[in-house]
Amino acid sequence: MPDVPLRSNLELDDATMRHMARRVADLVVDHLGSLRDQPAQQSLSRHDTESLIAGPPSMDGRDFENLIAFLQERVFPYHAREPHPHFMGYIPSSPTFPAVVGDWLAAGYNFFAGVWSVASGPNQIELTVLDWFRSWLGMPAGTGGLLTSGGSTATLTGVVAARHAADPAGENTHQLTLYTSEQAHSSVQRAAWIAGIPRINVRSVATDDSYRLRDELLRTAISDDRAAGFIPFLVVASAGTTNTGAVDPLNAIADICAGERLWMHVDAAYAGFAALTPHGAAALDGLGRADSVTLDPHKWLFVPFECGCLLAREPRKLEEAFSVHPEYLTDVRARDQDVNFADHGEQLTRSSHALKIWLSLQYFGVSQIREAIARGIHRAEYAERLFAAHRDFEILSPAQFGVVCFRAHPPGVDDAAELDELNERINTRVNATGRFLISSTKLRGRFSLRLCTQVHRMTDADIDEVYEAIVEALRRET
Ligand SMILES: *Cc1c(COP(=O)(O)O)cnc(C)c1O
Numbered sequence: 001m002p003d004v005p006l007r008s009n010l011e012l013d014d015a016t017m018r019h020m021a022r023r024v025a026d027l028v029v030d031h032l033g034s035l036r037d038q039p040a041q042q043s044l045s046r047h048d049t050e051s052l053i054a055g056p057p058s059m060d061g062r063d064f065e066n067l068i069a070f071l072q073e074r075v076f077p078y079h080a081r082e083p084h085p086h087f088m089g090y091i092p093s094s095p096t097f098p099a100v101v102g103d104w105l106a107a108g109y110n111f112f113a114g115v116w117s118v119a120s121g122p123n124q125i126e127l128t129v130l131d132w133f134r135s136w137l138g139m140p141a142g143t144g145g146l147l148t149s150g151g152s153t154a155t156l157t158g159v160v161a162a163r164h165a166a167d168p169a170g171e172n173t174h175q176l177t178l179y180t181s182e183q184a185h186s187s188v189q190r191a192a193w194i195a196g197i198p199r200i201n202v203r204s205v206a207t208d209d210s211y212r213l214r215d216e217l218l219r220t221a222i223s224d225d226r227a228a229g230f231i232p233f234l235v236v237a238s239a240g241t242t243n244t245g246a247v248d249p250l251n252a253i254a255d256i257c258a259g260e261r262l263w264m265h266v267d268a269a270y271a272g273f274a275a276l277t278p279h280g281a282a283a284l285d286g287l288g289r290a291d292s293v294t295l296d297p298h299k300w301l302f303v304p305f306e307c308g309c310l311l312a313r314e315p316r317k318l319e320e321a322f323s324v325h326p327e328y329l330t331d332v333r334a335r336d337q338d339v340n341f342a343d344h345g346e347q348l349t350r351s352s353h354a355l356k357i358w359l360s361l362q363y364f365g366v367s368q369i370r371e372a373i374a375r376g377i378h379r380a381e382y383a384e385r386l387f388a389a390h391r392d393f394e395i396l397s398p399a400q401f402g403v404v405c406f407r408a409h410p411p412g413v414d415d416a417a418e419l420d421e422l423n424e425r426i427n428t429r430v431n432a433t434g435r436f437l438i439s440s441t442k443l444r445g446r447f448s449l450r451l452c453t454q455v456h457r458m459t460d461a462d463i464d465e466v467y468e469a470i471v472e473a474l475r476r477e478t
Contacts, residue, residue, distance in 0.1 A: 089439030102356030138288030144315025151269030164321035166233035240271025245400030250286025
């Protein structure tokens with residue numbers, strides 16, 4: 001059989017692989033090193049990207065340099081640079097380089113982190129990282145969980161586990177009711193829907209002047225529902241809302257959940273890692289009492305997409321909700337203390353997200369990461385001071401966990417619609433420069449400008465710059 005090839009037609013020789021890897025490493029390092037000289041965002045319409053990029057795949061292969069050039073010219077420019085020091089919108093992700101490299105390693109080795117025996121080394125890294133997290137949040141030893149693709153998936157996993165614990169046979173799902181605040185992240189509602197909780201059974205509890213869930217209203221809602229024949233099963237509290245960074249009264253909610261025998265989940269995707277700082281730990285007091293917690297390492301732990309985390313006080317409850325044992329997986333059942341992460345959530349095949357976290361944390365040390373988080377918190381406080389001191393601006397929600405909400409409100413302009421439009425135009429004007437990415441929100445119906453200052457590259461000088469750009473935008477509007 002002379003024409004049977006001796007090696008895979010897809011396997012490259014070492015020199016070619018090294019060349020490609022170095023080329024890509026250089027590209028990424030050049031990109032990160034020149035962020036300040038790049039726009040914070042650039043976008044095209046679908047119509048324009050299609051004519052630039054779309055087309056059939058190559059039939060016989062193309063030169064690597066040619067492909068890289070294509071990507072660099074036509075694809076990579078058109079994105080919002082999350083790690084940019086002027087990315088101040090939404091909740092940005094600004095990974096450390098060791099974390100990026102951790103993802104490269106995970107892909108290069110292609111670990112299968114679904115079952116223990118197939119990747120026991122990397123799986124132990126995941127258990128180790130989860131144990132760090134639970135100790136930072138003050139959760140008890142024995143707490144487990146898993147890393148997920150993001151915060152949404154983590155919350156979904158927690159909601160499914162809570163639903164299963166409340167209704168193992170799935171006979172009463174239509175009566176189950178879930179409670180969260182009107183400021184909760186949209187992923188909570190979607191998790192409930194996916195978990196099969198009827199949409200009308202998702203209760204949205206009103207918040208106080210500081211956008212925190214009102215626990216006395218929670219209490220009333222639960223007892224009204226019980227009286228009406230519903231089965232309350234879960235409260236999802238927020239530890240750092242996306243809008244304002246508000247933290248629900250965690251201890252009061254934990255007391256209610258304990259008294260009513262409800263599962264308490266805390267969505268700490270946004271602010272959870274602030275628990276590393278003394279100020280954050282105080283503000284998040286009570287978080288450790290939760291049955292389960294959502295964290296988002298791809299936000300404030302400075303690792304690249306994708307990486308969320310679900311912690312569960314009793315990991316056994318995850319297993320009860322998720323494990324199935326088909327014949328073709330008999331060989332890889334977990335033994336003794338081994339953990340099959342596939343039994344803790346939705347995914348069977350999953351990559352090792354833990355490596356990037358471990359590499360970044362071990363490289364810098366916890367104190368450096370803590371300092372980067374603390375600086376992000378201080379930058380928002382600095383921004384608040386600047387805008388509070390300007391007579392044409394007012395603070396709508398003070399700085400909390402690196403987010404501050406404010407609006408232009410020049411003396412004499414008091415019409416609500418006029419103020420909304422003015423601020424909307426300021427937002428558009430600042431973003432249209434491409435120099436900054438800021439985002440807006442609505443607070444009590446008022447259009448609000450919003451800065452999120454978590455990107456680790458950002459300095460106070462960047463806050464000065466965006467302040468000047470916003471003041472200038474107002475000047476041009478009036
Ligand atoms: C970002 C965020 C989420 C969603 O997390 P993803 O990682 O985007 O899925 C959920 N809750 C809060 C409070 C968040 O800030």
